[in-house]
Amino acid sequence: MERKIIQLSDIHFGDVTFSTSLKDNALKQIEDENPDLIIVCGDLTTDGYLHQYEDAANFINELKAVTNVHVIPGNHDARNVGLIHFQRLIGERKFSQIDKNGGFAIVGLDSSQSDLNDGQIGTDQLIWLESELDKIPNDLCKIVTFHHHLLPIPQTGRERNILLDSGDLLRVFIDYGVDFVLNGHKHVPNVWVIENMVTLNSGTATTRKLRGETYPCYNHLIIDNGNVYVNLINTETGYKKELARYSVKMESDEFNICSYKHNLL
């Protein structure tokens, strides 16, 4: 059975480069795709202000009219005590969901810190994460999402965007056989594979806060019986480009990524 997931991030309501037409494009394109799940990897707002959260909540509600939506906060959302609004208008800052019928499980974490750009998961969340990963059957595709980068990403400038405790997190992911990590943050789409684990970064879907030659975009994943496909969707044109494809083997009832092909961005 095919499952379709949309990964988008860095909406940045309130930013001078935010574009209503890009936001409307994204919504229309996502409605047409009719995905099974939407994951929003943080930075809904630019300053964490109430009016920015109100606009963000309206957008999230429009996405919820399409399908299930999970959202985690980014560094911008944690500015100006914004996480109070996040919890009231958007939802919990971390979550865990097992979808046995869909063949996947997803865990969301809050990597933000009040008024800081640096990201950290912290000991309490790491312990919680391990207990949640422990409950997930091995035959499911395991997905974890948080805002900051797990690994360095090219073309993001001086590298200071990795989690302060990324090594500890990487250890947990490898020990528990996590298959996909979904991040946002520096608005540069990217794919790495490490220890048969895929880390996917999404760009900014709705702004022109763009670095180098990137464009407004988001990610589109298709998980079917033997393969996972990752596409990049250009929010401006709707053009879809294959970023990567993975073949999956069930070994001893375990979901394993066994080979991959990456295309140049």
Ligand SMILES: [Fe+2]
């Ligand atoms: Fe951002």
Ligand SMILES: [Fe+2]
């Ligand atoms: Fe960010």
